[in-house]
Amino acid sequence: MIEPLKVLIVEDEALLAMELESLIEEAGHSVVGWATSSGEAVDMVDSTDADIAFVDIHLADGATGVEVAEHFRRSKRSMVVFMTANPKRIPDHFAGAIGVIAKPYTMNGLTSALRYLQEGVRRPPPESVLPAGFTLSPAFQTVWIPTAA
């Protein structure tokens, strides 16, 4: 068994955050926090020991998800996966994030992405195939799928 992930949810939509939390926990991982704005996210990442944060681009204080990712990268506290209905807003360099789960994801799409990320974070590179609806950043693509680069 690979060690489960500690996840931070950065999402302003309560319903989606709730559902995401349930799915994450059903998959055997734990949720260490839920932030709705960039400020909350920054405070929370410093006070928790999250392995990975699911970050929406649109937050309560605007399109600040990319800034959150930049902060997480600098503080080296948590890895980031974007989760957005607007993947075109993500900069080409992905602000250091692993990749993006495009909304609307399917329940299975998310579960598969969680398994893939668990492998990637704990025992890189991941064994599973890249799930549909999950796009790796160019940087992680070269490391996790060396042949595709």
Added chain:
Amino acid sequence: MDWKRTSEPADAWHMTDDLHAEHGKGDPFAAAIRATRMSMIITDPRRPDNPIVFANDAFLRLTGYERQEVLGKNCRFLQGPETDRMAVEQVREAIASRSDISIDLLNYRKDGSTFWNALYISPVSNDKGELQFFFASQLDVSDRKLSEHRMSADKERFEKAVRERTKELEAALEAQTTLLHEVDHRVKNNLQMISSLIIMQRRTIKDEGIRQSLTTMLERIEALSTVHRRLYQSKDVSRFDVSDFARDLISDLLTASGRSEITSKLDLDPIVVSAEKATPVALMVNELVTNALKHAFKEKPDGSIAGSIGIKMSQPDGHLNIEVTDDGVGMADSNGDASFGMRLIKSLGRQLHADIEWRDAGPGTRVVIRMPNVPQQEGNVL
């Protein structure tokens, strides 16, 4: 009028003055020059400052001067403040180099009014090649200049209008694109919320039948979600790649079913349909694949459920062909009373003008769909 070939003495033009006195008699050639409606002058470059030594009546009419006012003067009195210096310079150079020149000049009459002069100057030499005089004709082309000017003003106005309109349209397009992104964003978020609501509801339900219904409902909504995710991920929101969709769908449904013994066989040509067909095609394929997963495979004595589901898509002749096959139990035993799923497939089929056939694939079922589909052109909308 070839002056170079005349063998007259150097001051042959004097004859024309003489002839003037006895109009109509003597040299008919000189008489013609006097009488023509074309303004003409002759200048003598051998005298200081190249003065006018002959001017016909047409020249005097055109410029408004008397003959004695112009004879002995250099032509520059025709120039004025608005005359193009560069053009004058060109004339000067042509005279200095004894070459002929044809040029439009803004000239001034005696009364100060202006006219556009299509000036033609050519040097005249004698047999020995010595320059004797310059012959110049003037044609009033003010009308042509005016219409040229109007045309270029019109053209400029028109181009300006086009530039402004283009800018407006570009701004409108950008506003529309922003709006489209915004709406798209909301549609996707809302689809995500609908799925989340169903999943959360399902968690609270103990009854297996109801749970199953909610799962079927979730599958249908997730098929729509996948359409939207794929549609707006592409550069062109007016085209939808059904083969990519099928790949996403089957991997999603298979892993979601948790039945790793069921494999998929895909034979998918890249096929694009217009956006309005995306949803019905996607829903139809979803119904067929979920039916195969749900009904085709029976548990074996050892408890395992094995089998294979195939999707084939091709577009050979202006028709999109979709085949969904399984190697399961077949439909011979099914009582044929179609429930919602079948009705949905058939209605979507009608919407798409599709022919749908369920065939016995021995073993299993082969569903063959054939619908008209115009091959979609490449294009970038977003």
